[in-house]
Amino acid sequence: MRFAPSPTGSLHIGGVRTALFNWLFARHHGGQFLLRIEDTDETRYVEGAEAQILAALRWMGLDWDEGPDIGGPHAPYVQSQRHALGIYRGYADALLERGLAYKSFVTAEELEQQKAAALARGLKSFRYRGAERDWDAAQVAAAEASGKPYTVRLKVPLTGTTEFSDLIRGGDEISIENNQLYDIVLIKSTGMPVYHFAHLVDDHLMGITHVIRGEEWVPSTPYHVLLYKAFGWDIPQFAHVPNILRQDGRGKLSKRKDDVGANRFWERGYLPEALTNYLALQGWSYDDHTEIMSRAELIERFTLERVQASPARWNPDKLLDMNGIYIRALDPDDLTHRLLPFLSAAGLIDTPPTAAQQAYVRQLVPLIHERLKELGEAPALLACFLQEIDPPPAELLIQKKMDAASTRTALASALEHLTHVEAWDTPTLEATLRPLAEELGLKPGQLFGTLRVAATGSSVAPPLFETLAAIGRERVLQRLQRALAQLPE
């Protein structure tokens, strides 16, 4: 098994899913999972993309047995390096010698013109079949002598059909008429191999038995089959996983339009285990009701037979829900550690956090634990504990069926009681404030609502008594006083 991304940008979520299926399949069967960088397109190369891709896979917990960073028996694992070693050229020459490929002397511009002319003549589609396919040695030599650059093209049969089976489509034969194909380029005029050629040579050399890749590769698989046959090599098992479509169903996901770069999920506070679980369920299922599965369970249960052939739509709501489930299942200490970087980034605590800050956050975690769906929400929820708040406006302080005067009375009375409360903990606060509401002739929600706004600056916060206890007496009293000052006489 292998995953072979191109370093043309950060890995997007569809790529991560393809990598995951490869990884699950390899781990399920006790096979090897290797990583190979396919950088044969110099024009699209993005500096740093490879490092980003590796980082994303590592974050997801998809470990590889061989790869560019760790080496292995088939090193190197970067195609530009393999090209520099001359690995591909030799295989192209072998095909040339046996007359299964040919040198094509048309330039990209000429090709463009031919295509335009063909279309203008009313031809429905243009499939390049070079006249050079039938040249004799003398003609080729003459063309070469002219110094004209050339590409190496595969001599694709003009007639007959090419067939292959796909594990995800129930092993059904997919067949295509060879006259629908064209003579693909194997080696560019720069000498660099094209994907179709390089990946195939590498897959053979690296002993790849199963090719699991995106559905967009189905149309080019016949060329690959033809190439394997030309070489006389064993053809691997193909499994084309359906694409993940955009939420509106218009087209496949794109990292440019859809904000689905793998790094974005880390930034927003998704747990890799939740993303893994969600992604596994995009196109695969275990049974009619099991959804939450650990990494080990996924490995144990994953089979290609249960991968769907139809494309899935990107569903952020479902991912969010699942992330919440995984967060709630976290041990509070664990959650604390995962939250610290987010709080540091928001400037609520130091970078790195002090021991006291860590301890305080650990104390606050139970208050927000089950309210969290993305770790990135934590700074907003914890801000009122970690930094001073602006005095809330009167309209926020005044609760339903109350006015400024009654709110003043309630606040002042609470302030009075809280100043003299003997212990500052949840039970004592509750024992103090609950009777007070009744005494004031208010519903608990009314008094508590006012106090919540006064103490936190927001009408939405964790339960009041725990919140007050965690903020601390001094700060609470201060905030109540300031809130009181917000209310008109």
Place this chain on the structure above:
RNA sequence: GCCCCCAUAGUCUAGUGGCCCAGGACGUCACCCUUUCAAGGUGAAGAUCGCGGGUUCGAAUCCCGCUGGGGGUACCA
């Protein structure tokens, strides 16, 4: 245009000829719990299994056609 793939509720899916007048989950709505928000609990709405033919005693499940969606159509991957 041409070629290939796909088709169960808004979404992800279970279902491989009778157990399905279709099960689970997300989302939506209601109620319960409740000091707000979540979480949790209960329940509801939502699918003539894309449409039309056929095969069969019997079809979401098999076959054909249509329609719709996706992908490909590069000296990109």
